[in-house]
Every structure is written in structure tokens, then in C-alpha cells.
Amino acid sequence: MALRSDWSQRSCSMARGLDILGDPWSMLVLREVFFGNGRFDAMKSRLAVADSVLTKRLTGLVEAGLLAKRTYDDGGRPRQEYVLTSMGEDALPVLNAVVMWSEKHLPAPSAEAHMFVIHTGCGQRTGSADTCTHCGERLTAANTSWHSLTRSEAPINLATAAA
Numbered sequence: 768m769a770l771r772s773d774w775s776q777r778s779c780s781m782a783r784g785l786d787i788l789g790d791p792w793s794m795l796v797l798r799e800v801f802f803g804n805g806r807f808d809a810m811k812s813r814l815a816v817a818d819s820v821l822t823k824r825l826t827g828l829v830e831a832g833l834l835a836k837r838t839y840d841d842g843g844r845p846r847q848e849y850v851l852t853s854m855g856e857d858a859l860p861v862l863n864a865v866v867m868w869s870e871k872h873l874p875a876p877s878a879e880a881h882m883f884v885i886h887t888g889c890g891q892r893t894g895s896a897d898t899c900t901h902c903g904e905r906l907t908a909a910n911t912s913w914h915s916l917t918r919s920e921a922p923i924n925l926a927t928a929a930a
């Protein structure tokens with residue numbers, strides 16, 4: 768989606784993936800949509816980001832096929848919100864891995880500045896991005912919650928791809 772140079776035709780699949788998933792704002796937009804926060808104003812508020820930056824990432828993620836636009840009714844006014852596609856939902860282990868790597872290696876600026884990945888099937892924190900290290904079940908958006916201690920007291924069940 769060419770925020771820098773276009774890497775979409777690179778021979779290395781990691782480079783092609785990073786063309787989309789290597790942008791911090793795009794990853795934070797995906798975080799918000801997984802948290803169920805897919806409306807423009809709410810995302811803008813949570814991310815404290817300029818309209819132009821958010822619009823560019825949303826457009827890029829829709830063009831790349833990770834998000835889709837859906838109309839909702841805002842008190843009689845039709846408005847757009849963003850939902851995950853199955854391609855977007857498949858990025859979940861990438862986001863989980865970033866959280867786990869950061870928790871392991873990067874200092875937190877405060878005691879609350881932590882986020883945990885929880886397998887809702889058994890209720891335990893997992894230490895792996897795609898499998899529950901407590902019970903062995905494969906993680907999907909439907910059986911995973913994120914607990915950001917600065918965001919909510921309880922873990923939040925993740926959004927899944929729109930039907």
C-alpha cells in the first residue's frame with residue numbers, strides 16, 4: 768500500500784507482508800478493529816491521530832483486503848464503520864506476537880502498561896501467538912481476548928471477520 772516505496776512485488780514474502788503489516792499506524796488500526804472499535808471517530812479518539820493519517824491507513828487496509836466498510840445507522844444517519852475480513856482476521860497471530868515480544872523485551876513505562884493475550888476457551892494467558900500454551904488449542908479471534916490493563920478491567924473478546 769505504498770506508504771514508503773512499494774514492496775508489493777518483492778520476491779521475499781516477508782517483505783511483501785511488511786508492505787502492509789510493517790506500518791505502525793496500520794497495526795494500531797487493526798488493534799482497534801480487533802477490539803471492536805471500528806468507527807472512525809472512536810478510532811481517531813483512541814489513537815490520537817490526525818484525520819489524514821487515519822484515513823490513509825483505513826483506505827490502505829481496505830484496498831489490501833484486510834478491512835471492509837460496513838454501513839451502520841447513526842440515529843437515522845447512515846455512517847460507515849470498518850470490520851475485519853477473513854484476511855484481516857488472519858493477521859491476529861502477527862499482532863499477538865508483537866504484544867508478546869514487547870512484553871518480554873521492552874520496558875513498560877508504568878505498572879499498568881501491559882497487555883496480555885488470553886485464550887477464552889480455558890481462561891488462561893497464552894505465551895504463544897497462535898496456540899494456547901495452557902491447553903494447546905489453536906487461537907482464533909473467536910476464542911481469544913486481549914487484556915490491556917490501561918484500557919479495561921476485564922479482557923475484551925476480539926472481533927471476528929464480518930460474515
Ligand SMILES: [Zn+2]
Binds near residue numbers: 890891901902904
Ligand atoms: Zn487454553
